[in-house]
Amino acid sequence: MILPPEAASPAPEEDTNLRRIAKLERINAALMAHVERSMDQQGGAYSLFQTATMLEGRVRTRTEELTGLMHRLERSNAALVAAKEEAENANRSKTRFLAAASHDLLQPLNAARLSASALADLGLGPEAAAISGQIERGLQIIEDLIKTLLDISKLDAGVVRPAIKPVALGELLAGIAASFRPFAERKGLRLTVRGPDLAVASDPMLLQRILQNLVSNAIRYTRQGGVLVAIRHRGDACRIEVLDTGCGIAPAEQGLVFEEFFRGGAEGEGGEPGLGLGLSIVRRMAQALDHPLDLASRVGRGTRMALTVPVSLTPPERAVPSAPVTTRLTGARVLVVENDPPTADALERLLRTWDAEVCVHRDLAGVAASLAAGKSLPDLLILDYHLDNGACGLDVAIHLQARAESRLPVIVTTANHSPEIEAQVAEFGAQLVHKPVRPAELRALLTYLLT
Incomplete structure (x- = not known):
């Protein structure tokens, strides 16, 4: 069938409308896509806004917590500073009290020792002389205890200021050995000093106290064998070792022997333990002098205490020897x-x-x-x-x-x-x-x- 000419192709007006419709559809699609993208962006922005608000709240909470913690730390630090100052003041007050108390205690002790010495010079019988000796030893123990407690207090308070100078180590150890040799011989022990005669840099009084305590402690806890004081030169330092053949110190007690009033399980001279202050004062004096102190011991074999002291390049001053006691001061x-x-x-x-x-x-x-x-x-x-x-x-x-x-x-x-x-x-x-x-x-x- 043959269509009429006007039905074979769209009319120009219809074609124009179709193109407009297609264009409008494209525009509409583009607008819809733009709207959808805008909605997506607004939804993301809103989510970001909600997230930011939540994070801000958390940050504010954490900041408040940290601020409160800082305030508590500041108050704690202030309390610690106040407690430290109070402790230091108490320590200084303790030192002043002990100094004053020791002066008052040493006065009657001084009179008692002088009286005991005068009593011993009166030509007493054996029994009275023995009692006089016991009194003298008791007074000596009291004096040593008072002085040691005062020394510990001074060292803890930082009052003691070491005066470092050259010290003739051989001369110092010879004097210590001469003082303790009678006590060692009374127990049947050998007391030997061995090593080169060196000059060391130290405080002579504090160094003497340290070595006296170490030698005394070694003799006290040694029943057979002997005590050796050995001087070993190690470059620019000197190692002073006090070795004994005593009962030794158990590993569990080696960290405790430097504590005050720790006596351990061993018995000292006469079956009685010491006061437990000797090694405590030794440690404090060694720390004040910056002299390292080492301990090595084996139960049943003995103990070695070692003090490291710097060698002095300057020779020590020669001491003026004191005259021997040979007169009775008659008529003076x-x-x-x-x-x-x-x-x-x-x-x-x-x-x-x-x-x-x-x-x-x-x-x-x-x-x-x-x-x-x-x-x-x-x-x-x-x-x-x-x-x-x-x-x-x-x-x-x-x-x-x-x-x-x-x-x-x-x-x-x-x-x-x-x-x-x-x-x-x-x-x-x-x-x-x-x-x-x-x-x-x-x-x-x-x-x-x-x-």
Whole structure:
């Protein structure tokens, strides 16, 4: 069938409409796609907004927690600082208390030791002499305990300032060995010092105390064999070893022996344990000197304590040897100024047993009155540093020195170990003796000064 011409192809107007419709569909599709993309972007932005809001809340919460923690830490730090200051103040107060208490305790102890020594010089029978010896040993233990407690307190408070100088190690160890050899021989032990004579850099008094404690401890806990003090040169350092053949220290106790009042299971001399302070003071002194201290021990075989000390390139000063005690000070005029009556009485009795002429006063006024009454000037002065009403014993020496034609020998006694007092006495040219006064030391010093 043949279509009419107008039905064979679309009319121009219809074709135009179809193209417009197609174009509108494309535009609509593009708009729909754009809208969909915009919706997706808005949905993502909203999600991001929600996430950011949530994170902000978490950050705010964590910040508040951290701020609170910082405030608590600040308060804790402030409390710790306050507690530290309080502890340091308490430690300093303890040191001052022990210093004052030790001075008051050493005064009657000084009088007791002088009296015990005077008693022993009276020619007692064997039983009385044995009792006198026991009294002397008991007083020595009390003195050592008081001084050790004071030393520990000073070291803990940082009061002790080591004075490092060259020390003749051989001479120091020879003196220690001479002091302890009778105790070793009494127990049937050998005490030997071996090694080169070196000069080391240390505080002589603190080093002596350390080595004395180590040797004493070794002898105390050794029943057979002996004790060896060995000096080993190691480059620019010196290793001082104290070896014994004693009972040894169990591994579980080796970390505890340096604690205060730790005595362990071993018994010391006479079947009695020590006070448990020797190694404690040794550790503190070694730390103050920066001298490493090592311990090695085997149960049943013995113990080795080793102290490492730097070698000194400067030779030590030669000490002036003290004169041997060979006289009884017969006829020597000795002036004693002491404000503690028991100490003054004990010292007077002791000096009289040595055949000295003794004049005792308690202050400068009494000395001045005695001189005004025609009393002769003394040959030697023994003066207590602390007198009544804040007076100083050196004032008596100054008063008498102005009237003497030559320099008067002066011995100053005190229970105060202050460096200022020591410097003042040394500047005056006097001899300082700390209380309790050891009678043998005093007699040797008197003999030396009066020779």
